[in-house]
Amino acid sequence: MEVPPPSPLPIVSRSIALGASWLGSALERRLADRRMWIGLGLSTLAVISLVGWVAVLTSLDPRSMNDLGLISVIPVQAFLSIVLLSVSFVLALRMQPQITPVLMIHVAALAVMLYGAPAFFEDLPRFATAWLHLGFSEAIARTGELYPLRDARFDWPAFFAMAAFLGSATGFELLPVLQWFPPVVMILYLGPLYLIMRTASSDGRLVWLAVWIFYLLNWVGQDYFSPQAFNVLLLLAVLAVLLSWFRRAPGASVWSGRFGPWMRRRIPSKLAAITVDAAGGRKPAGISGSLSNRQQVGLVSIVAVLFGASVASHQLTPFALLGGVLGLTVFNRIRLTGLSVFMIVLLSSWLMFMASTFLAGHLAGLLEEIGRPDQIAASNIGDRLVGSPGHLLVLRARLGLTLGLWLVAGIGALRRLRSGQLDLTVAVLAVAPFGLVLLQAYGGEMLLRVYLFSVPFMAFFAAAAFLPTPRAGSWRLYGFLAVVSVVLAGVLLLTRYGNEKADFVTIEEYEVLQRVAQMAGPRDSIGSANHSVPLGYMEWEEHRIVSLDSAFRDGAMDLLLVELADRTPDGQDSYFVVTRGQRAFGELFWGMPDAEWDRRVREVAEVTDLLYSNRDGAVYRLRDPQPAAPP
C-alpha cells in the first residue's frame, strides 16, 4: 500500500504555532523580567527610605522633646523618607498583579520606621510598664514562683513565664529585647493579617492597602513587651485559621445557620433581605476542595492551642476573641459552631480555678461595672481628657483619629455595599469588640482596647473607601493615597508617641534605679511620686513597690509619708524615688508646673535622708524606720 506524501500544511501550521509560542514565552519572559526589575527598584526605594529615616533619627536628642512627644524632635527631612516609602508603596500597589514580596518589604519597612523609631535614638527601652513586665518575668526566672497575691497579672502568667523561659533557655539578655519588641511583634502580625485580608477580598490592591492602613493607624501603643501584644498576635492567628479554612462558602445565607431561623423571626423583613456575604473572598492558594480529617483535626487543634495560650496569658483578649467567634457563629459565617462553647468552657474554667485569687478580690467590683456605660464612658474619655495644653492636643488628636477612622470605615462599608459587596464577616469582627464596652471600664482603658481589637477590620473598610471595586483607579487616586499615607504617618507619630517625654528612660534614671535596688533590702518599700518610673524591673519580688500618685498629685505630703510608712512591714526601711520621667508625667497628665513639682520634692526631702542623686533623679530614705514588731 502506497503511503501518501506528508502534506506541508501541518508542518507549516506547527511551525507557526511553535514560532508564536516561542514569541509568546519570550514576551512573557521579557515582561516578567521588566516586572522583576520594577519590583527590585521599588524594594530598593523602600530600603533607601528606611536607611534615610534611621540616619536622621540616630542624631536626635530625646531630652529636647516638648509636651507633643516624639513628633516635636523629628526634623522635616525625616519625612522625606516617609514620602519616598509611600510613593514607592502606591506604585507597587498599582502593579497588576501585585508582587507580594515587594509589598511585604514596604510594610515591614513602615513597621520598623514607625514602631521602632524610639529605639534608634533612645539609650534604653521606653515605657515603665514594659520594664515592670520584664521584672515579672525575671522574678519567675529567679525564683520559679508566681505571685498572684501581689499582682493580679500573675493569674494569667503564660506570657511572663514564656519570656522567662525563652530568656533562660537561650541565654539572651532580655532588657535590650524590650527596645525592639514593638517593631518585631508588629511585623509578626503581618502574616496572620494578610491571611485574614485575603479571605475578605480577591482584589490584591484592597488587601494590601488595608494592611498598609492598619500599620498607619495602630496608635494605641499596646505593642510593647506585654501579654496584650502577644495576644493580638494570637487573636489574628485564630481568626486567620477560622476565616481561611472554616468560613462558610461565599454567598452562604445568614439564615441557614444554627441561629438563623431564630434570628429571622425577630428582625424586620427588609433587613432579612440582606442574607449573603461578599462573594469576593477566596480560599487561600493551595487549597482545593474540602479538608481531609487529619487537616480538620490539625487546624482545630491549632485553634485550641492558640486560644489556650491566650486564655492563660491575658485577662481581656480571650473575651474579645470569644465575642468575634460568637458573632461569626450567630451570623453563620463559620462552620465550627461548637467552637464558641469550647471557648466559654475554657475561659470560665480558667477564671474559676486558675484566676480564683483575682476573682475573690474583684468579683463584686467587676459585676458592678457591667451595663454601666455612663461610668465606663466617663472613665474612658472624660477622666482622661486632662493635662497640659500640649498633652490635651495629643488627646484630641487621638480622639479625632479614632472617630475619623470609624467614619471613613463606615463610608468604605457603604461604598462596598453600593458596589454589591456585603462584607458581613469583616463587619461582624469590626463591631464585635464594642460589646466589651458594656462589660468593663478596664481601668479607663477599655476604649483603647476596643480600638485595638477592631482596627484590623476597620482598616479593611477604610481601604475600601478608596478602592471599593477592583477597577484600576486613576493616577490621581494613587497620588492621593500617597499623600494620605504621609499625613497618617505624621498623625501616628503624634498620637502614638504623645507621652514620649514621660515614657523614655535615660541612663541616669537607670542609675537611680540600680542604686535604690542595691540599697533597699528584702521587704523594704520603695515609694514613687507616680508610676512613670521603671521601678518594678529590679528584683521586683524582693521589694514592695508603692506608687503614691494621688497623694503626691494632691500635695498631701503628710498623707504620702503615712501611706508609704503604712505599706512598709515592721522593722523595714522605706525609700522614695523621684525621676525625670515622673516629673514629665506630672507635667503632662496633671498639668503640674516645674516649680510646684520642686516644692513637693523639697517637702519630701525635709523629712528624709538624701542617699543618692544625679541630674535625672534622687533616692531618699525615710528617717524613722517602722518599729520592729514585738517578738
Add this chain to the structure above:
Amino acid sequence: MTTAARLPYMVVAVLGLAASFAIAADVLPLREITVGLFLVMGPGLAVMWLGAIPDRVARLALVVPVSLSIDALVVSAILYLGIWSPELVMVLLVLITMGAIALAPYERSARAALIVVALLPGIVLLAGELSVVAAT
C-alpha cells in the same frame, strides 16, 4: 520523598539536636541562635506538618504564633506543677516537636532516622533533669 521535600524536616531535626546539645553544654553563642530559632519555629512547624496544614504562605504566617503558644502552654504547665526548669521544658518541647514529625503523614524511613538522631540528646537531657528533680 525527594531530598528537597525532606529538607525542612532535616532542618528542624538538626536544629532540635543542636539546641539540645547547646543547652546541655551551655555553649552561649550557639545556644542563643539554635535554641532561639528552635523555640520560635520548631514546635509550630512540626504540629502543622502533623496536621498536614495546606498552603505554604499560611504555614509561614502561623509558625511563630503556634510555636510560641506551645512554648507558653508547656512552660506554664510545668510552672503550675511547682517545677521551674527551663531544661525540662526544653526537653519536653524537643519531644513534642520530634513526636509530631514522627507522626506526620510522610515517608516512614526518612523520618525514622531524623527522629532517632534528634531524640537522643532529648532523652539524655530528660534523664539528667529527672534525676535532678528526684534528688531535690
